[in-house]
Amino acid sequence: MRRRDARLFFGCGIGRRWLQPAIRPANRNKHDGKEVSLLQPRPSTAAAVSNSLVSIQGLTFGYDARAILSDVSLEFASGKVIAIMGSSGCGKTTLLRLIGGILAPQAGRILFSGVPVDTGDRVALYALRRRMGMLFQFGALFTDLSIFENVAYPLREHTELPESMIRDIVLMKLDAVGLRGAASLGIGEISGGMARRVALARAIALDPEIIMYDEPFTGLDPIAIGIIANLIRRLNDATGATSLIVSHDVTECFQICDYTYLLSGGRVVARGTAQELQATQEPEVRQFIRGEPDGPVHFHYPASPIAQDLGIRV
């Protein structure tokens, strides 16, 4: 299978879009018109003073008429590992796409290092994404490329580095995730846990300031989950990066994260350290943390009454 076909087949559309300009909804607000190019030197800003690498202010977003995030405000402190949790479909992946400029807010704004993420400025967005690492929810590895080439991909796309330097960087990144010895293997020859580590090595290839992990533990056995969790924490501390983990895995997140946000119904319903969230009496938070099927969070996607759909008269 050719690389192009593999990208399309394996749903790497998002991965590809990561390197391209963002979608801008027709009804996007223009904010205050004070957007600054990301190519300019980093300004000394309130965000920098408050030690937030990413600051999200009054963010509202929906797909078409369907609201997903409503007036959400979050701060991601520099150097920390932060979890974003919430039930399936609450908008976690959407939030990461907004931070990466794949989508544009309908209201509110996102500041990265004090500078607004401007999805309308292709050059600035491209430069911004060089500073971000993304581990996609469904891996998005190129199955027709070797492990080595997968990790080399962002270096080839974003830099003009000579081949000898690309080789050294790729081997160092693979060493960091324990897979240097597997560099020549194909993606089809490795396990799910190894594939997640390759994706992690690729996410850190450009030494990003922020690494976003979308469901890094899904589908892994307990040992592999422990390995990935450990790696995320160690890489964060070794590089001084900021890590955002989107996950449902309460136990693992509470073990490695400094701070957690819980999303529900398009809003932030709780925020705090693991201890703070575990101690809360808030029914919605308790339901999520304990994995209880009954509670304020509903099982069903919004729908008309089933009798109506089935044409039954009541």
Ligand SMILES: Nc1ncnc2c1ncn2[C@@H]1O[C@H](COP(=O)(O)OP(=O)(O)OP(=O)(O)O)[C@@H](O)[C@H]1O
């Ligand atoms: N491209 C899209 N177009 C229209 N609706 C979308 C699109 N992507 C996601 N949605 C909808 O937006 C909502 C939030 O999706 P999102 O993928 O952000 O959820 P999530 O919290 O990441 O869920 P999960 O935990 O299952 O990954 C879902 O109801 C989904 O159906």
Ligand SMILES: [Mg+2]
């Ligand atoms: Mg998701």
